[in-house]
Amino acid sequence: MRVAVVGSGPSGVYAADALVSQDEIPVEVDIIDRLPVPFGLVRYGVAPDHLSIRSVRDTLNKVLAKPGVRFLGNVVVGQDVSTAELLAHYDAVVLTYGASRDRRLGIPGEDLDGSVAATDFVAWYCGHPDADRELFERLLPTATSAVVVGVGNVAVDVTRVLAKTVGELDHTDMPQHVLDTLAASSITDVHLLGRRGPAQATFTTKELKELGELIDADVIVHPDEIELDEPSAALAAEDRAVGRNVDVIRGWADRPNTGRGRRIHVRFLSRPVELLGDDRVRSVVVERTRLTPDGGVEGTGQMEEIAADLVVRSVGYRGTPLEGLPFDERRNVIPHVDGRVVDGDSPVRGMYVAGWIKRGPTGIIGTNKKDAVGTVESLLADARAGVLPAPASPEPIEDLLASRGVDVVTTSGWDAIDAAEQALGQQSGRERTTIHERDRMLEIAQG
Numbered sequence: 019m020r021v022a023v024v025g026s027g028p029s030g031v032y033a034a035d036a037l038v039s040q041d042e043i044p045v046e047v048d049i050i051d052r053l054p055v056p057f058g059l060v061r062y063g064v065a066p067d068h069l070s071i072r073s074v075r076d077t078l079n080k081v082l083a084k085p086g087v088r089f090l091g092n093v094v095v096g097q098d099v100s101t102a103e104l105l106a107h108y109d110a111v112v113l114t115y116g117a118s119r120d121r122r123l124g125i126p127g128e129d130l131d132g133s134v135a136a137t138d139f140v141a142w143y144c145g146h147p148d149a150d151r152e153l154f155e156r157l158l159p160t161a162t163s164a165v166v167v168g169v170g171n172v173a174v175d176v177t178r179v180l181a182k183t184v185g186e187l188d189h190t191d192m193p194q195h196v197l198d199t200l201a202a203s204s205i206t207d208v209h210l211l212g213r214r215g216p217a218q219a220t221f222t223t224k225e226l227k228e229l230g231e232l233i234d235a236d237v238i239v240h241p242d243e244i245e246l247d248e249p250s251a252a253l254a255a256e257d258r259a260v261g262r263n264v265d266v267i268r269g270w271a272d273r274p275n276t277g278r279g280r281r282i283h284v285r286f287l288s289r290p291v292e293l294l295g296d297d298r299v300r301s302v303v304v305e306r307t308r309l310t311p312d313g314g315v316e317g318t319g320q321m322e323e324i325a326a327d328l329v330v331r332s333v334g335y336r337g338t339p340l341e342g343l344p345f346d347e348r349r350n351v352i353p354h355v356d357g358r359v360v361d362g363d364s365p366v367r368g369m370y371v372a373g374w375i376k377r378g379p380t381g382i383i384g385t386n387k388k389d390a391v392g393t394v395e396s397l398l399a400d401a402r403a404g405v406l407p408a409p410a411s412p413e414p415i416e417d418l419l420a421s422r423g424v425d426v427v428t429t430s431g432w433d434a435i436d437a438a439e440q441a442l443g444q445q446s447g448r449e450r451t452t453i454h455e456r457d458r459m460l461e462i463a464q465g
């Protein structure tokens with residue numbers, strides 16, 4: 019049996035691993051990705067200074083080296099090849115391409131220059147080949163105050179990167195142009211905004227604590243914004259993770275301002291309602307909020323204005339549709355039953371989903387393994403039942419792609435890029451330095 023896995027992030031690689039690790043049905047897997055390099059958000063979403071999490075790449079890379087697994091990069095499904103054509107070449111297709119688009123705030127002024135998505139900023143500092151390098155090289159040296167909207171781990175990552183000194187980042191695999199731009203940053207104040215209270219924030223304690231451990235940044239909280247109402251206090255008492263977060267934040271309230279070069283303002287019960295500016299954003303109008311008895315949030319009408327010439331929204335990811343397949347516009351996922359893609363009540367034979375495009379942007383990296391294994395179990399059950407459609411085309415998919423002029427990066431091509439990044443890093447005393455130019459990656463992959 020031959021299976022195509024679309025997307026090479028953790029979900030895709032875990033699905034491939036589950037397929038080739040079982041002995042009942044011999045399987046060959048092609049992992050297809052639109053980028054010349056694998057690993058998705060592990061490479062381009064996890065903050066470069068979180069080395070332990072990024073080391074998951076080593077585990078994923080071992081799967082690519084397994085017999086029966088191939089990487090086919092620089093192939094855009096829906097452009098270079100359609101899903102129907104994939105089904106014509108494979109017994110089954112597993113879609114694991116994630117949720118890469120950002121959610122918007124939906125407020126006036128959101129499209130002003132200097133208002134950006136966290137997905138774009140993270141892609142830039144991780145060295146994504148499609149990142150808008152010119153935009154951030156223009157914004158950061160000319161901004162003095164930034165507002166980050168959101169209280170999840172991505173928002174905390176963005177805040178930490180903006181508030182760190184370059185000396186705290188130069189051991190990472192960030193491209194040199196990113197380090198140079200961060201060194202030229204004029205930002206002195208970063209405001210992290212959450213519309214609900216500290217007990218409802220979704221960051222993890224480890225990431226939160228790091229904000230208070232930076233060399234040249236003080237953390238400032240407003241005592242009246244961290245007082246817990248009765249339901250929040252009960253939640254902090256019942257949930258140890260929530261309780262630890264609340265303890266960390268309360269500890270910051272007791273710390274004096276030491277006069278460091280940068281300040282991180284951690285704000286709760288505050289939501290942006292409008293961005294103001296001229297040729298670029300200049301300030302954020304923020305409304306004080308309160309929690310409602312049903313766990314929601316409502317505005318109080320009390321407003322303040324925060325000076326900001328950079329605004330980064332980090333309020334979630336969303337999936338995008340793929341031509342020819344059903345899509346749930348409300349949840350931004352591909353509808354499924356136990357990982358089997360369905361169109362209404364009818365299964366789309368041979369088509370499966372795993373990861374964020376299956377369940378939405380929830381969970382941690384490890385969550386994707388269990389999720390992918392569940393989808394693979396459904397696929398194998400269908401194979402045993404004989405309900406998978408037989409491939410109509412005998413030719414290898416790479417012949418079709420070559421006829422269309424697609425420069426496919428194979429596993430050996432990725433190995434060459436991987437070795438080149440490690441060699442580049444060694445020149446600066448690092449483990450690796452990310453190569454961010456797509457053309458350069460393709461040159462290396464092609465020898």
